[in-house]
Amino acid sequence: MQSMSPAPESKRTRGRPRGSRPALSLPAVVDASVALLDEAGQDALTFRALAARMETGVGAIYHYVTGRDELLDRATNAILADVLSGVDVREDPFEVLRTLSATLFDTLQAHEWAGAYLLRDTTMQPNSLRIFEAMGQQFMRMQLTSAQCFNAASGLLSFVVGSGAEIREMPAAFLEEGVSQEEHLQEFADAWLALDAHEFPFLHTIARGFAQHDDREQFLAGVDIYLAGVRAQLG
Template sequence: MSDAEPDPRTPAPEPHGHRYEPLWNPPVASTRGRPARVSREAVVDAAVAIADAHGLDAVSMRSVARSLGVGAMTLYSHVPGRDELLDAMVDRAYADVDLPEPGLPWRPALERYARGYWQLLRRHPWLLDVNRWRLPLAPHVFAFDEAGYQILIDTGLTASQVIDTIGIVHDTVVGSARAAAAEDADRRSQGTDYAAYWASTSDFWEETFDPSRFPAMTRLWSVGAFENASTPFDPHIKGLLDTLELLIDRAQAEGGSPIPSFEECMARYTAALDEQREAGQA
C-alpha cells in the first residue's frame, strides 16, 4: 500500500455537521416514559464546574456522571462522548462573555471586547488548553467572533487587517491570561504572592546583578517600568489600542478600504447561485 492510499482499517471520520448539530438545535427531552434523571444542560454545567475546579484533564464521562450521582451510561443519552461534551462546554463558557453594546465607537468597544475575553479566560482557565484555531462551530463562539469583526469592519481597515487585528487581540489576551494563570499556580504551590517572591530576591539585585552589563534594563527599572509586570492585561491592551488607533487613522486619511455591505454580499451570492443553475440547465 502506498503512502498516499488511506488505510481501509481506519474508520472514516463522522461528518462535522453531525457533531455540531446539537449545539445549534439542542435535542428536546422526550415526554414519554420515565423522566430523565439529568438534563443535557446539567451534564454540560457539571463538566464546566469540574474543569473550572480541577482542569480539563479531570473531565471525563465518568467524573461528570459521578458529580451528578448517576451512572456514566446515563450521560450518553445527552452527549455521545467526551469530544462532543468538550464542544458543549466551550459553547457554554462563551455564552457568558460580556460583549460590547452595538453602536459604541471602535476603541471603547474593542477594549470592552478584549476585557470580556480576559474575564472569560480568568473564569474558565481550562479554555487556554483548547486549540483556538479549532474551536467548535458553535453559536456562542460565532457570536463572540462576530462581535469582534463588527467593531472593526467599517473603520477603513482592509478585510485582511480586520481579521488579523482581531487575531492579535485574541493572542494578546491569551498571552496575558496564560501569565496570570501561571502566577496563580505558583502562588498556590509556593505559598508566596508576586510581591513576596520578588522581595525575596533582594540579595541577588544587591550582590550579583551588574547594572553596567544590562544598561537598558537598568534604565527602564530606574523609571518604574517594571512596576506593572504583575498586572499584564491593562498595559498590554492599552498599548495595542494605541497602535491600532494610528493604523485606523492612517487608513481613514487615505480614504479607507470599504468592505462590501451584507446586502451586496448576499446579492453576489444569489447571482452566483443563479449562474450555477443556468449552467446546469444548459
C-alpha cells in the first residue's frame, strides 16, 4: 500500500501569514491617512492609495468614511489632538496664548497639508474647536467684551494658521541642486538690494539680515506684537 502524500497546502496558508494585515478601524484609517499626507501631500490622498497602503479594498475604506473630504477633516482633527496637552490654561493668559500659538504653529509645520483644512468642519474637527475655545477663554480672562474676545481670538488663530501654512522650507528642487536655505534666501535679499532704495526703503532695511532670519523666531515675534496690541487695549 502506497503511503499517503501530505495534503497540499491550502491557499489560505500560502504567502502572507493570517492576521498580518493592518487592523481595519476608523482610527487606523485616519492614522494611515495622516501618514500618507505627511509623506506625499494632499494630492496623494486617494482611496485607492489608502487602500493599497492598508492592504485592503477601496470598499472597506468607505465602510468608515463617506469620502475624501471627511478623511481630510478627520486627519486634521487627529494631528491637533495633543496641541492643548502641554498648555496650562491657569497661567498668565498672555503666556498661555503664546504657548498655545507656538504649539499649534509647530504642529502645522510638522503637517504641512493641515493648515488649509483646520476649522473647515468643526463637527469632524472637535479638537480645532477646542483650540479656538481655549484661545477665546484666555481673552475672556482679560475682561474684554464679547466682541473684543471674538475679534482677538479669531485674529490670533488666523495669524497662527496662516503662518503655519505659509512658512515652508525651501523647494526640493533647490536642495537637489545643493543650494542651502541661506543661499536661497540670499538670492531674494540681493534682488531687493538691487532695487531703488528711495522707492523700496523697507526692503532695503530688512534685506541684510533676511537670509539669516529664523522662521519660528519671526513667528513668535509676530505673536508678541499681536498680544502687545491686546495688552495696550486693556490700558
